[in-house]
Amino acid sequence: MAAYNGAQATDNYSRIYQYDPLGWINSFGGSSTTGWMANVYTAQATASLSAVGFYAGAMNTGYEVWTGSSLASLSLNTSGTLATMGYHTITCRRRSP
Numbered sequence: 001m002a003a004y005n006g007a008q009a010t011d012n013y014s015r016i017y018q019y020d021p022l023g024w025i026n027s028f029g030g031s032s033t034t035g036w037m038a039n040v041y042t043a044q045a046t047a048s049l050s051a052v053g054f055y056a057g058a059m060n061t062g063y064e065v066w067t068g069s070s071l072a073s074l075s076l077n078t079s080g081t082l083a084t085m086g087y088h089t090i091t092c093r094r095r096s097p
Helices: none
Strands: 049-056 061-067 075-082 086-096
Touching: 049 061, 061 086, 075 086
Parallel strands: none
Antiparallel strands: 049 086, 061 075
16 A cells, blocks of 8 residues: 655656656665665756655655766765655756756
8 A cells, every 4th residue: 555645746847767667666685774776867858857756765764866967977966864754756956957
């Protein structure tokens, strides 16, 4: 069972890039409470990144969002702590090409 509190409208963004059309269905890792992940997408049109979405598996999860036009040019875009677990959409501080 899942519940979404504060889900965004489907027309908030012009394009959505994702790998998980079924949602959170599996987990990998050991006993550490720290995890790192990355997704790389090729834009289908010239646009700016305005938000990212991801799951937090625990309360008070810290996050960092790094963006750039290549892996060599990444810079910290935004960071914070999520008070609740679940799916979150994070607005980027500065729009990234």
